[in-house]
Amino acid sequence: MQDSLIWTMNSSKVLIFAGGFQLLEGAEFTITLPVVLAFLCFIGFVGNIFLTTVLVSDFRKGKSSIVNSLVINLCAADLLLILFCVPFRAVTYSRQYWNFGRFACKTTDWFLHSCLAAKSFTLTAIGEARHKYVIKPPKFITLHHRRLVGLLAIIWVFAFLLPVPHLVFSALEEDNRGTFCVFEVPYYASNFMNVFSKIYPLLAYVLPVSVTLGCYARIFCRNQPKRNRGANPRQQSHKVTLMLMSVSLAFSVMMLPEWIAWIWARHSSPGGPQPPAVLVILAQVILFLNSTVNPCIFFAVSEEFRDGLSSLWGVLTCAHLRGKWSLRAPRTGENGAEMVTSTVQCLQDVETIASPTASQVSRDNTGKFLPDLEHFWSSRETGSKAEDNDPTPWESQDK
The missing domain is CATH 1.20.1070.10 (Rhodopsin 7-helix transmembrane proteins)
Known part of the structure; x- marks a missing residue:
C-alpha cells in the first residue's frame, strides 16, 4: 500500500x-x-x-x-x-x-x-x-x-x-x-x-x-x-x-x-x-x-x-397519510405548494406573522369551509325587529 x-x-x-x-x-x-x-x-x-x-x-x-x-x-x-x-x-x-x-x-x-x-x-x-x-x-x-x-x-x-x-x-x-x-x-x-x-x-x-x-x-x-x-x-x-x-x-x-x-x-x-x-x-x-x-x-x-x-414529507406520502400530517402541522393549506411552511421568518427576522384571514379561520382541520359566522351574526344584528318578533314568519315567506 x-x-x-x-x-x-x-x-x-x-x-x-x-x-x-x-x-x-x-x-x-x-x-x-x-x-x-x-x-x-x-x-x-x-x-x-x-x-x-x-x-x-x-x-x-x-x-x-x-x-x-x-x-x-x-x-x-x-x-x-x-x-x-x-x-x-x-x-x-x-x-x-x-x-x-x-x-x-x-x-x-x-x-x-x-x-x-x-x-x-x-x-x-x-x-x-x-x-x-x-x-x-x-x-x-x-x-x-x-x-x-x-x-x-x-x-x-x-x-x-x-x-x-x-x-x-x-x-x-x-x-x-x-x-x-x-x-x-x-x-x-x-x-x-x-x-x-x-x-x-x-x-x-x-x-x-x-x-x-x-x-x-x-x-x-x-x-x-x-x-x-x-x-x-x-x-x-x-x-x-x-x-x-x-x-x-x-x-x-x-x-x-x-x-x-x-x-x-x-x-x-x-x-x-x-x-x-x-x-x-x-x-x-x-x-x-x-x-x-x-x-x-x-x-x-x-x-x-x-x-x-x-409538510414536504406529507406532500410526498400517500393521500391517506396527508390527514395525519395536517393535524401535526395546522398551518398547511389546500394544495401541496401551500403546505410548505414559510421559513423566511426564521432566517430574515423581518416578516411579521400575518393574521389569518376570514376564509382561513372558517376552515376546519379537513380543509373544508365552514359557514361564515361573522356574516351570519352581522346580518342577525342588523335585521329588523319586526322580522324578529313576527309570530308567523311562514306567512310572510308565502307572500
Whole structure:
C-alpha cells in the first residue's frame, strides 16, 4: 500500500495524487471506504434537496431574503460536491487506479476546490449579511435581486478562477501498475507553485473564515442595552444567528484537516516527512461529511425548517397519510405548494406573522369551509325587529 500522498516514480520525479488516493490495498480502503462515501452521498443529497425545496418554495411565493438565497447557493455547492466529486473518489478508492480519462483527471481537483471556495465565500457573505441586518436592520429589509445575482456571480467566478493551477498541472501518468491521475508541477513553474501554495489557502480558507467569524463575534459583542427596543421581531434573532454561526464553525473545523494535508504535500521535500495516507483519506471523508452536516444543523436548530420538512414529507406520502400530517402541522393549506411552511421568518427576522384571514379561520382541520359566522351574526344584528318578533314568519315567506 502507498503510505503517503507523495508518489515517487523514480529518484528524480515526485508526484502528488489527484482525484483521490490511488494504489490503496486492503478491504478497509477498497470496500469499506467506497461504501461510506456512498452513504454520505445519499444522506447529503436527500438533506440538501429537502432544504433547497423548502427555501425555493418560499422564494417562489415572493417571501425571500438575501440570507435565504445564499443558503440556497450553499446547498447548490454541496450538491455539486456530492454529485460530481464523491462518486469519482469512491470508484477511485475501489479500483486503486484512475479510469475516467484525461478530461476528468484535469478537472476533478479543480472542480472540488472551486466548490469549496464557493462555500467559503458564500458563508462569508451570509455572515456579512447577518451582521448588517443585526447592526442596521432598517437599511437591510429590501432585497435587491440585481445585487444578489451580481453577488452570486462574483462568488462563483472567483471560486472557479482561484484553483486554476489544479486544472493546469493535473495529468495522467502511466507505469506498469496502471494509469494514475497526479498533480505534477513542471520545473519551470516551481517558483510559481511555491508562491501559489502559500497564497491560495489564505484567499480560499483563512481570510474568508476570519471575516466570517469576525462578523459573528461583532454581533455577539454589540452593546445589548442600546438594542432594547421592546417587543420587536428583529430582537428575537439570537437563535438564528447561532444557527448560521454553527454552520460556519462546522465548515471551518471540518475543512482544517484537508488544508493541513494540502499544504503539507505541497511544501514537503522528497526526502522529508510526508502526509500519511490515513490523514489524507480521513480529511477527504470529513470534507464530504460537511456537505451532510449543514442540512442537519438547519433542521435540528430551526423549528420552522422542521415544520417545512414535515409538510414536504406529507406532500410526498400517500393521500391517506396527508390527514395525519395536517393535524401535526395546522398551518398547511389546500394544495401541496401551500403546505410548505414559510421559513423566511426564521432566517430574515423581518416578516411579521400575518393574521389569518376570514376564509382561513372558517376552515376546519379537513380543509373544508365552514359557514361564515361573522356574516351570519352581522346580518342577525342588523335585521329588523319586526322580522324578529313576527309570530308567523311562514306567512310572510308565502307572500
